[in-house]
Amino acid sequence: MLIIVAAVLLSVLLGALLVIPQLKKTGNSRTAQKISMSKVIHDYENQLLEVSKTYTKAEISLHNERTDCWIIIKDKVYDVTSYVEEHPGGDAILAHAGDDSTEGFFGPQHATRVFDMIDDFYIGDLKH
Numbered sequence: 001m002l003i004i005v006a007a008v009l010l011s012v013l014l015g016a017l018l019v020i021p022q023l024k025k026t027g028n029s030r031t032a033q034k035i036s037m038s039k040v041i042h043d044y045e046n047q048l049l050e051v052s053k054t055y056t057k058a059e060i061s062l063h064n065e066r067t068d069c070w071i072i073i074k075d076k077v078y079d080v081t082s083y084v085e086e087h088p089g090g091d092a093i094l095a096h097a098g099d100d101s102t103e104g105f106f107g108p109q110h111a112t113r114v115f116d117m118i119d120d121f122y123i124g125d126l127k128h
Contacts, residue, residue, distance in 0.1 A: 054127040056127045063079070063081075066084050068081055069081045069094065072101060073105045076122060076124075077124045078118060079123045105118075
């Protein structure tokens with residue numbers, strides 16, 4: 001009888017040691033799958049935005065203030081309103097608010113990180 005009880009306890013203990021790590025792996029895998037799926041959805045939404053919206057110069061020109069600031073860079077439209085107060089160059093960003101900022105954007109004053117940041121503000125393309 002003592003041997004049977006010891007065998008059962010040993011089986012339960014070994015089973016727990018094998019099952020618990022598997023559950024942790026599954027949990028991590030599901031988290032990775034959720035993160036991966038979230039990225040896929042985000043990328044798809046960005047692609048839809050790129051395809052779906054175009055703006056005329058007249059439309060863009062209405063967004064020329066500190067509290068509503070759109071700019072054009074290489075025929076792409078960016079809503080930089082949320083960045084105006086953070087802009088290291090102060091009000092220089094407002095010099096071409098509602099207009100083409102391509103020349104100023106590619107000036108020597110900008111660090112290379114600005115080229116990565118600008119994509120976050122993309123809202124559409126300039127309609128010709």
